Amino acid sequence: GENVEQHPSTLSVQEGDSAVIKCTYSDSASNYFPWYKQELGKRPQLIIDIRSNVGEKKDQRIAVTLNKTAKHFSLHITETQPEDSAVYFCAASTPDYKLSFGAGTTVTVRA
């Protein structure tokens, strides 16, 4: 099955700086890559996603890049704010619909 690895496990950044989270996947058939933000005790919230026919997607301060050849994708958050503090999960979906998640990155934005 699909195996998703996520790095780093924790990330501390100064407010206003950028944060980058990287993920790799194993199954070349994976074609959909969402990113979720989860605050303590809350539901995972979809913040951005990318499909395998696209290399990059941006939504305001958030961007995701995908390198199909290398089988890795990354989340970039610019101009970080305290409300960006949360656990972020990457995921990959193969055509059998299952989402395989990374282990998560705890992001702390220091004021």
Next chain:
Amino acid sequence: GAGVSQSPRYKVAKRGQDVALRCDPISGHVSLFWYQQALGQGPEFLTYFQNEAQLDKSGLPSDRFFAERPEGSVSTLKIQRTQKEDSAVYLCASSLSAGSNQPQHFGDGTRLSIL
């Protein structure tokens, strides 16, 4: 409703008891998924429904776990003879249509604690 609704939010049970967890997906969503999230980990797939059909149950840890969606809307995840290792957050997600690249929207989950 506006989002995926799960109940109860918290469930405490003694080892050996049966529990039932409910998921009410976004209205009109065809696909429904159950995931298990252990503390400090990402969600792990349990099972998938397309309307009332359970198309994939490969992630269910044992035959003590059973899920149903009889009318293609509300789903129930049942765990029989609960064990301590069943303690986790159980998340439900739904998506509008079938297909591997459809956004999945999650509920707040049920936090299950087995004593």
